[in-house]
Amino acid sequence: MGLYHCEGIILRTRVFGEADRIVTLLTKEKGKIEAVARGARRPRNRLVGVTQQFSYLRGLIFTGKNLDQLSQAELIKSFAPLRDDLLKMAYATWWAELLDVFLPLAEVNTEIFLFTLAGLVVLEQTPDPMLVSRAFELRLLRYLGYDPVLDHCVRCQEGAHGSLAGFAPVEGGMLCRICATSAGEKLIPLRPSALAELRALYAADLRAVARRPVDPTLGNELGRLLFAFIQWRAEKPLKSLAFLQSLLVWQEPSGS
């Protein structure tokens, strides 16, 4: 049995037993961990409020034989605005699911931890997070080592202007017209301007992206590509994406 302090963001919570919760935390010190918060579903328990989804906390963890235990926790930042706005909640949940699906347990990655923290801070303040989310998705793919090839054909390296036919999720990048014909795969078309945007988002500061007015056509075009690629990489359906998309579709008529 050991004991350690950590700083972490709650990616998800599950009910456990009669009154407990299992929390999945993205921590700075230990990477992604799971720990049980005893009594965290009892109204007067000290852990109730702290173990809300997206909370950023400082915790004390007991390592157990089977399950680690979050024995004390103190809130650093509650990220309450992410739970008080349906669209932001949907985006934050989508990010949390991405991190949960792609990160292995107990593998330290300070870069991803800090990037996620910064991302949530930006998300909290952004009225329309669509482009911010595209930038987050893209950068996360890069941190995970899954970055899609955008500069040239993923098969033959051809990169001349206008030679690229579209994006092939299964190939993990763009295909040129010649390779596309021989591959016979379903391509996601992408306007050259959208491709340029996508490349620019790789390097962009999330705060700068948040200040730009959102072009929904562009956001959706990039989304089609990234969602298909991420979905294929995840090898299983991502439920929060379906929720986010149902919300975006529903929003349009009342958006004006």
Add this chain to the structure above:
Amino acid sequence: MMNYYPKPMSRLIKELAKLPGIGPKTAQRLAFYLFELPRDEVVGLATAMVEAKDSLKFCAICGHLTDESPCRVCQDTTRDHHLLCVVEEPKDVIALEKTREFRGMYHVLHGALSPLEGIGPEELNIKQLLNRLQTEEINEVILACDPDLEGEATALYLARIIKPLQIKVTRLARGLPIGGDLEYIDEVTLGKAIEGRQEL
């Protein structure tokens, strides 16, 4: 372990252990207890279970658990039919009825929106709710969802679709537990309680 028991006994233990909150040890104890009961009482228990299962249904109007539809609450003319309280589960109706504070009507959603589980509006009893709001004369909708992420999502979603109908939407106050000690209340609850403070 099951091999030590005669077949009917191990089957009973196995069935009992499927119940929520009942582990193998408790299941064994219950099985022995049932075996020692007079036959009448065992039959009474079994009949009660089957009858409850067969006669209970969801009210066609509000979705509450009932043996007659519309349910007793929906039929009660002494209640305020202009006030509608939306809850996640039938057991929430029971909890609110026990307070004796609420004399309006109910609507049971049978779940909550769950972004992480992909449970969207179509999976809940929301269409029927909108139907009621358009056909009945409702002045106020009280959203009594659980104070967790799913409950928040559900309340936010409902508020957005109900407000355009020009109906007042309120939600339960989020505050301090009665009898609690302020210094032991967590920061989030305390923050919400400050937000929802009331003039005296």
